[in-house]
Amino acid sequence: xxxxxxxxxxxxxxxxxxxxxxxxxxxxxxxxxxxxxxxxxxxxxxxxxxxxxxxxxxxxxxxxxxxxxxxxxxxxxxxxxxxxxxxxxxxxxxxxxxxxxxxxxxxxxxxxxxxxxxxxxxxxxxxxxxxxxxxxxxxxxxxxxxxxxxxxxxxxxxxxxxxxxxxxxxxxxxxxxxxxxxxxxxxxxxxxxxxxxxxxxxxxxxxxxxxxxxxxxxxxxxxxxxxxxxxxxxxxxxxxxxxxxxxxxxxxxxxxxxxxx
Numbered sequence: 001x002x003x004x005x006x007x008x009x010x011x012x013x014x015x016x017x018x019x020x021x022x023x024x025x026x027x028x029x030x031x032x033x034x035x036x037x038x039x040x041x042x043x044x045x046x047x048x049x050x051x052x053x054x055x056x057x058x059x060x061x062x063x064x065x066x067x068x069x070x071x072x073x074x075x076x077x078x079x080x081x082x083x084x085x086x087x088x089x090x091x092x093x094x095x096x097x098x099x100x101x102x103x104x105x106x107x108x109x110x111x112x113x114x115x116x117x118x119x120x121x122x123x124x125x126x127x128x129x130x131x132x133x134x135x136x137x138x139x140x141x142x143x144x145x146x147x148x149x150x151x152x153x154x155x156x157x158x159x160x161x162x163x164x165x166x167x168x169x170x171x172x173x174x175x176x177x178x179x180x181x182x183x184x185x186x187x188x189x190x191x192x193x194x195x196x197x198x199x200x201x202x203x204x205x206x207x208x209x210x211x212x213x214x215x216x217x218x219x220x221x222x223x224x225x226x227x228x229x230x231x232x233x234x235x236x237x238x239x240x241x242x243x244x245x246x247x248x249x250x251x252x253x254x255x256x257x258x259x260x261x
Contacts, residue, residue: 021045021057024065026132028072029111033132044068078112079129079241080105082233083225090117090126101126104231115139115220116147119199124149124217125225127236138220138244144194146179148219149201154211156186161208169207176200187213222246 019027025036025045043051046066047059059065065072084090088099092110102110105128112128115135129135138145168177178201180192191201202212218225222243228234236244 019058021047021052021055021059021065023133024059024074025067025072027077027130028065028074029113029130029132030067030072031113031132032136034136036132039067077129077131078109079127079131079134079236080109080112080233081223081225081228081236082126082128083228083230084118084123084126085230086121086123089120090114101128105233109233116196118217119202122215122217123230124215125220125223125228126217127220127223128233134241134244139196141195145221146219147193147196147217149191149193150184150214150216150218151189151191151201151205151212152214153187153189153205154213157183157189157210159183164208165204169204171197171200171203171207176204178204220244 021040022033022036025031025039026033030036030039037055039045040053040055043053044067045052046069047057048064082101082104084101085104088101088104090101091114092100092102101114105112109128112130113135115127115129115138118124118126127138137143162181165178165181168175170176174197176195176197178191179194180190182190184190193200197203201215205212216225223236223240
């Protein structure tokens with residue numbers, strides 16, 4: 001298990017103010033608020049033994065809140081950055097894989113969920129959190145949050161093909177697009193995505209006859225991987241969390257067709 005590069009005395013912020021039921025569930029690490037709304041509507045949430053479908057209810061400190069008969073404990077909000085190595089899957093468990101990103105983390109982070117995924121052979125910045133709202137803001141397509149990657153190809157890239165990636169190609173009936181592409185060397189590229197289709201970068205290059213040798217995510221929104229060692233994690237600072245929120249709001253308010261290029 002990798003040790004955190006941050007001081008063990010660093011604390012996470014926590015608010016004890018009353019919160020509506022869906023926010024309470026999200027803060028307990030159940031899921032995003034939207035998914036929590038579905039659980040409430042389906043009658044899968046009980047408070048003190050009674051099914052509760054009232055979205056306006058604000059559970060108190062002494063209330064026993066359960067989802068599918070499992071008692072919830074309101075956790076301290078935690079959001080961390082992990083430098084995922086190749087060979088680890090971005091799930092809590094996988095019958096086909098021996099190593100998951102949670103093997104790199106202390107047991108206290110077992111209830112966190114990853115914000116977007118990196119496939120097993122990809123590396124780089126992975127955000128894990130129990131803040132359902134933050135996860136929703138960073139992954140929902142309407143917010144168009146930048147995700148920047150460094151891509152190493154097995155053969156030299158032909159710049160004449162760049163417009164095809166920018167215009168988009170169809171993968172399983174969906175238009176997959178790369179927002180920006182910049183060459184660093186003939187085989188190394190910097191790419192920005194604002195989508196999150198499964199194995200999107202690898203599949204797009206493969207469709208044009210190229211194989212990806214190495215794929216590293218170096219940025220999500222305003223958060224950069226920087227010098228975080230491979231296999232290590234650290235908690236996000238309040239400034240970094242605020243930066244991610246401001247980035248999401250900027251894209252939310254931007255008129256259609258005026259996104260930065």
